[in-house]
Amino acid sequence: MGNRLLVAGASGLVGSAVLRHFRTLPGWQVVGVSRRRPPGMDEVPILSVDLTDAARCAEAIGALRSVTHVVYAALYEKEDLVAGWRDPEQMRVNDAMLRNLLEPLLAASGGLEHVTLMQGTKAYGAHLGPVPVPARERWPRHPHDNFYWLQEDYLRARQAGSRWSFTILRPQVIFGEALGGAMNPIPAIGAYAALLKEEGLPLSFPGGTARVVQAVDADLLARACAWAATSPACRNETFNINNGEAFEWAAVWPAIADAFGMRVGEPAPMSLAQEMPRRQAQWSAIHRRHRLRSPELLADFVGLSFQYVDRNFGHGNLQAPAPTLVSTVKARQAGFHDCVDTEDMFVRLIRRYQELGWLPPRVPHTSS
Known part of the structure; x- marks a missing residue:
């Protein structure tokens, strides 16, 4: 069997x-x-x-x-x-x-x-x-x-x-493909990007000081x-x-912005957990206009991940926190050698959400 x-x-x-x-x-x-x-x-x-x-x-x-x-x-x-x-x-x-x-x-x-x-x-x-x-x-x-x-x-x-x-x-x-999770940054970033793009704004990083992380x-x-x-x-x-490398959000942000068809804006510190629920009506309008297949309620689409993104973006940090970096030598010595380019991962996952109709399609924004 x-x-x-x-x-x-x-x-x-x-x-x-x-x-x-x-x-x-x-x-x-x-x-x-x-x-x-x-x-x-x-x-x-x-x-x-x-x-x-x-x-x-x-x-x-x-x-x-x-x-x-x-x-x-x-x-x-x-x-x-x-x-x-x-x-x-x-x-x-x-x-x-x-x-x-x-x-x-x-x-x-x-x-x-x-x-x-x-x-x-x-x-x-x-x-x-x-x-x-x-x-x-x-x-x-x-x-x-x-x-x-x-x-x-x-x-x-x-x-x-x-x-x-x-x-x-x-x-x-x-980072991956799921709806309504407690700790999945992709739908949280995607909803934030969709609202900025609808307003004709660039994709500004909403977090705090530079932070080195692993994905x-x-x-x-x-x-x-x-x-x-x-x-x-x-x-x-x-x-x-992990993917086998460390990264800084500022280094991957241009690739993330391009995947949404956006340019990078100046940093604009903001708590997504506080601000995004107030934008439900705007998200609903985007959702209806693009006939998205993701949940219309942000709470159902993003789950608790706005809170998680705030933490990972270092919201409120005035100084860069010490990085939490782990060794994956033990896994490699035991036979697991798989690795992923983190920037490529972001692009692929954003495109996947767009293909599934969970996020609006990548169409470069043109101002009226």
Whole structure:
């Protein structure tokens, strides 16, 4: 029968990319778990399950008998995104969600081989203060409360003495193709650009001082999940994953602007989380005029990502923060050599959103 992959969080940024990739691989069947069906996945089996509902998970997940692999990409975030990263309830819910999925699955499926779990640079305390460069997987656990540690401790304890193994991946800022996510900068940048373009304005950078960051293409992360699922070198190991380079927003901004058919404007500091919801009527007019297929409500299209973009753009920073840069040497030494040109990634993803009708088409703006 080959391998059967269960993707938790199938409609999210990571989960949908994983589904898209694995469904193209020979010898793999895929099934998703999500409260809503991801766009373009009509032929993929999707279990409509709220992972906070233990009884529903026991019923639906417990009926699966032949799952061999799991990619756990489900995530619960608070409405106040950044503050929620320190919230005990956010940690408790994320811990419970993993347990609610894995316990009935382990009881039902005797053939489980591998679980891939997502973490991120908050594992190094990046949301709390400066991190030594480069951050490495072999460091002792950073001493702060985080649902990463709750999930990891549960997974390690549950896996002890079992035949199945796990891999923990730590991507950085993820960019990809999804709707309504908590941390997906592309629709947030795209909606902001569409409003400026409609007003005949150039694309001004709304953030703070210069900031050096690392990105990961969701499609690259999906390929890393395929590697982790099958490589003996990944058994019970943790790997940082990113595109393979650092970048500064000012350096990629011209390519981003050109992808929207815009020129670059002077910096114009602005909190997108505060300003963009006030522009709903303008977005609705753009949405109707271009007959977009993305959600008309910005909250449904962008999710919490305006808050996330503010943080990544360094909104309000008067001085450049210390960069959080991680080493990916361990992954390369273990056999994962994939990389992505980050500037090309932005152009490709913006074009993809335009092709899907989620953002207005790229037509160079001409002033009246």
